[in-house]
Amino acid sequence: MMSSLLNPSFSTLPNHSISIPNNKNRCASTLVSCTSSTFDPSSSHLNTTTNHPPPSPPPPNIKDEARHHRAGGAHNFTAKYVPFNAGFDSTESYSLDEIVYRSRSGGLLDVEHDMEALKRFDGAYWRTLFDSRVGKTTWPYGSGVWSKKEWVLPEIDPDDIVSAFEGNSNLFWAERFGKECAGMNDLWVKHCGISHTGSFKDLGMTVLVSQVNRLRKMNRPVVGVGCASTGDTSAALSAYCAMAGIPSIVFLPANKISTAQLIQPVSNGALVLSIDTDFDGCMKLIREITAELPIYLANSLNSLRLEGQKTAAIEILQQFNWEVPDWVIIPGGNLGNIYAFYKGFKMCKDLGLVEKIPRLVCAQAANANPLYLYYKNGWNDYKAVKAKTTFASAIQIGDPVSIDRAVHALRNSEGIVEEATEEELMDATQQADTTGMFTCPHTGVALRALIKLRNSGVIGPRERVVVVSTAHGLKFAQTKIDYHTGAIPGMGRFANPPVSVKADFGSVMDKLKDFLHDKSPKSNIS
Ligand SMILES: Cc1ncc(COP(=O)(O)O)c(C=O)c1O
Numbered sequence: 001m002m003s004s005l006l007n008p009s010f011s012t013l014p015n016h017s018i019s020i021p022n023n024k025n026r027c028a029s030t031l032v033s034c035t036s037s038t039f040d041p042s043s044s045h046l047n048t049t050t051n052h053p054p055p056s057p058p059p060p061n062i063k064d065e066a067r068h069h070r071a072g073g074a075h076n077f078t079a080k081y082v083p084f085n086a087g088f089d090s091t092e093s094y095s096l097d098e099i100v101y102r103s104r105s106g107g108l109l110d111v112e113h114d115m116e117a118l119k120r121f122d123g124a125y126w127r128t129l130f131d132s133r134v135g136k137t138t139w140p141y142g143s144g145v146w147s148k149k150e151w152v153l154p155e156i157d158p159d160d161i162v163s164a165f166e167g168n169s170n171l172f173w174a175e176r177f178g179k180e181c182a183g184m185n186d187l188w189v190k191h192c193g194i195s196h197t198g199s200f201k202d203l204g205m206t207v208l209v210s211q212v213n214r215l216r217k218m219n220r221p222v223v224g225v226g227c228a229s230t231g232d233t234s235a236a237l238s239a240y241c242a243m244a245g246i247p248s249i250v251f252l253p254a255n256k257i258s259t260a261q262l263i264q265p266v267s268n269g270a271l272v273l274s275i276d277t278d279f280d281g282c283m284k285l286i287r288e289i290t291a292e293l294p295i296y297l298a299n300s301l302n303s304l305r306l307e308g309q310k311t312a313a314i315e316i317l318q319q320f321n322w323e324v325p326d327w328v329i330i331p332g333g334n335l336g337n338i339y340a341f342y343k344g345f346k347m348c349k350d351l352g353l354v355e356k357i358p359r360l361v362c363a364q365a366a367n368a369n370p371l372y373l374y375y376k377n378g379w380n381d382y383k384a385v386k387a388k389t390t391f392a393s394a395i396q397i398g399d400p401v402s403i404d405r406a407v408h409a410l411r412n413s414e415g416i417v418e419e420a421t422e423e424e425l426m427d428a429t430q431q432a433d434t435t436g437m438f439t440c441p442h443t444g445v446a447l448r449a450l451i452k453l454r455n456s457g458v459i460g461p462r463e464r465v466v467v468v469s470t471a472h473g474l475k476f477a478q479t480k481i482d483y484h485t486g487a488i489p490g491m492g493r494f495a496n497p498p499v500s501v502k503a504d505f506g507s508v509m510d511k512l513k514d515f516l517h518d519k520s521p522k523s524n525i526s
């Protein structure tokens with residue numbers, strides 16, 4: 001099977017042999033292309049001789065190079081929409097080029113890949129292929145998402161892909177947090193928030209916006225793309241749409257998202273509707289609107305998003321050299337991501353890249369915990385809740401659209417649901433920051449869940465655990481400031497507020513002596 005990796009007729013082979021034009025050509029033709037819009041044949045600056053040679057064509061860019069390398073090749077991987085969890089006898093399916101978010105019976109959809117075609121290549125083949133693409137600028141495989149293109153959107157033309165080379169995010173060995181807060185030394189944090197727009201949503205949005213780009217080129221009726229959001233989805237949607245020149249519309253719950261999140265779609269030119277309701281209210285509205293207008297729905301109800309998000313799971317396995325961690329802990333809100341991770345792990349198992357999948361934990365804020373309550377009730381009698389205000393504002397969701405997907409993921413991975421109170425999640429966020437991270441409150445929820453599961457002995461001290469960090473801490477700077485400055489009543493166990501000091505040598509020395517004395521009791525500083 002490995003020999004097929006070298007078969008040049010297979011169009012999806014790693015493109016290592018790309019010829020880069022030499023610097024001289026690149027500079028010369030860059031000059032031509034830079035000046036071409038203002039080129040004036042009568043100008044003495046640009047055209048000093050009458051026999052000036054015609055400008056040479058611009059050098060190939062990475063898309064041209066990709067086009068050249070796939071000329072003549074074809075593969076036959078395919079994917080389609082099917083009802084989520086459909087029985088074997090179901091024949092309902094839709095092309096990914098159709099605009100459809102729900103099955104005929106009103107249930108969720110899933111993207112189903114032609115597993116038989118993918119299975120024609122063994123696990124070693126896929127591992128080698130994916131590994132060969134990491135961190136390159138080869139279009140589109142340099143992206144952590146598109147490096148798995150055959151498993152994501154196999155049929156899309158690379159020319160239609162809208163990518164910021166997302167993914168390939170840091171898997172951080174949380175050595176100090178693991179030892180000091182959880183009594184373990186094999187703890188890892190997958191920093192999905194260190195990303196183009198600062199959250200894992202980029203992984204799904206590159207796929208969704210690429211498909212919209214394709215649909216628009218096919219003259220399908222898509223005037224714009226819209227979402228309801230607690231902040232991060234809107235940031236990713238507006239950025240990817242801006243890259244592609246596609247109008248974006250975002251419904252945000254008024255006064256419920258951070259300033260840093262609000263400014264992202266504003267800056268990227270989205271139409272931002274600030275609506276006097278909560279996320280669940282916005283979600284209901286966007287579903288009604290997208291059923292009426294030719295606006296494509298970008299929330300994770302749309303199963304395309306999860307195809308991108310699942311690559312973070314594959315990436316974790318890759319980063320451990322295809323060894324499977326024991327546990328993966330993921331903060332949950334609308335509950336698409338927990339299913340995306342499950343799907344990524346499951347595909348790796350089904351296609352022979354690994355032999356098992358990790359146990360999954362979904363971590364919820366106690367103030368927005370419908371999944372936790374359902375789990376505690378033995379998966380009986382599900383009820384949506386009215387989500388209360390939480391510092392983990394991006395998961396302030398009481399009526400998650402992917403509840404069925406989440407239950408499926410947890411039941412099939414010996415999964416667990418945990419929760420964290422406001423104080424617990426904020427303290428865990430700060431404890432992580434004290435050990436060198438800069439986490440968002442949602443990551444705090446997941447870290448607190450870890451501590452609880454370690455304290456109860458469910459997770460053992462020698463087990464390998466990955467906590468998924470879903471957004472960048474800088475998006476939640478005000479919450480952190482409030483924690484440290486005592487602006488949140490009853491909170492601040494690990495606060496480290498700035499110290500005001502007079503601008504004189506003696507005052508500064510006094511503060512430093514206090515600090516150094518506290519830090520180093522045995523020192524001889526008096
Ligand atoms: C930062 C952050 N973490 C976690 C989540 C939860 O992801 P999901 O809605 O897929 O459960 C979201 C969005 O909901 C989020 O924005």
Ligand SMILES: N[C@@H](CCOP(=O)(O)O)C(=O)O
Binds near residue numbers: 232300333334394
């Ligand atoms: N946290 C999300 C909520 C919506 O989730 P989605 O994955 O269904 O788009 C956000 O950032 O808006």
